[in-house]
Amino acid sequence: MFNDRLLQTLRDAQHLVILTGAGVSAESGIPTFRDAMTGLWARYDPQQLASENGFRANPALVWGWYEWRRAKVMQSLPNPAHRAIAQFQPLVPKLTLITQNVDDLHERAGSQFVIHLHGSLHEAQCIACAKPFALNATPTVISESKRVEPPRCPACGDYIRPGVVWFGESLPLDGWHAAEAAAQNCDVLMSIGTSALVYPAASLPLVALTAGAKVIQLNPDKTNLDAKAHFNLHGKAGDLLPALLQ
Ligand code: BJW
Numbered sequence: 001m002f003n004d005r006l007l008q009t010l011r012d013a014q015h016l017v018i019l020t021g022a023g024v025s026a027e028s029g030i031p032t033f034r035d036a037m038t039g040l041w042a043r044y045d046p047q048q049l050a051s052e053n054g055f056r057a058n059p060a061l062v063w064g065w066y067e068w069r070r071a072k073v074m075q076s077l078p079n080p081a082h083r084a085i086a087q088f089q090p091l092v093p094k095l096t097l098i099t100q101n102v103d104d105l106h107e108r109a110g111s112q113f114v115i116h117l118h119g120s121l122h123e124a125q126c127i128a129c130a131k132p133f134a135l136n137a138t139p140t141v142i143s144e145s146k147r148v149e150p151p152r153c154p155a156c157g158d159y160i161r162p163g164v165v166w167f168g169e170s171l172p173l174d175g176w177h178a179a180e181a182a183a184q185n186c187d188v189l190m191s192i193g194t195s196a197l198v199y200p201a202a203s204l205p206l207v208a209l210t211a212g213a214k215v216i217q218l219n220p221d222k223t224n225l226d227a228k229a230h231f232n233l234h235g236k237a238g239d240l241l242p243a244l245l246q
């Protein structure tokens with residue numbers, strides 16, 4: 001099913017970087033962002049829902065939408081792609097797992113150290129003073145367009161916001177620096193289930209290529225990375241990754 005050079009590249013890997021995107025959670029029933037029919041951005045305006053201006057303009061709309069997504073993730077289970085990624089860990093001397101996903105499905109599949117470049121649906125903080133806020137364990141929002149007034153910060157009284165990275169915002173700097181260093185120092189990088197359109201995450205495979213690493217891409221569709229990657233595997237992560245482990 002796979003070509004020998006690809007399998008040898010994986011067997012020889014000393015430091016494997018795995019960069020994941022929404023496609024890895026798609027088979028758990030979590031919608032991606034940019035898939036034409038089913039992606040979140042096909043139905044919602046990213047400026048309205050994933051920017052600080054959007055939140056300031058309509059906090060209850062944005063908070064309700066994120067609570068609906070958090071509930072959806074909590075009702076979902078890791079899929080064979082998450083589980084296969086966790087199973088790579090003992091097979092290579094060093095593995096760095098970097099995700100753009102805001103769910104916790106890698107952790108629930110058994111991956112221990114996960115760099116979350118775009119934050120987490122399961123964290124929240126004050127929009128003004130950044131004090132962390134403990135979310136209730138069981139979100140009750142089941143309708144995607146239900147408006148829910150966000151909680152208020154006990155310290156300063158401003159709104160609590162989702163702990164995710166919106167457009168125009170900085171990535172968590174520790175995570176970003178660790179991700180960049182891993183891309184610079186790895187010998188193999190796998191880019192899985194990402195459209196490779198959102199920066200700076202999309203620059204990580206390019207950093208690895210420039211540093212001389214082999215890049216393997218897994219995605220049912222073509223992306224901008226196809227022309228640059230050493231190997232392009234067109235298929236679903238949940239089919240390809242378990243087969244690669246065989
Ligand atoms: C399957 C599958 C299956 C389906 N198996 N695959 C112009 C040019 C360049 C950059 C910019 C620009 N204008 C503005 C910018 C910057 C901007 C940016 O990149 N915009 C571009 C869209 C143009 N970036 C930022 O603003 C970032 N901040 C920043 O740059 O600050 C400076 C800084 C840098 C470093 C340190 C400090 C400061 C912030 C970006 C934040 C992105 N936020 C979101 C929302 C998070 C919250 C939430 O969840 O609501 O993050 S947007 C959304 O896109 C989300 C995702 O993590 C991100 C990436 O999406 P992903 O994962 O690739 O999903 P999709 O849907 O795009 O692709 C899924 C893929 O899966 C598809 O290809 C399918 O084919 C595939 N698939 N089923 C495998 N079964």
Ligand code: ZN
Nearest residue numbers: 126129153156
């Ligand atoms: Zn506050």
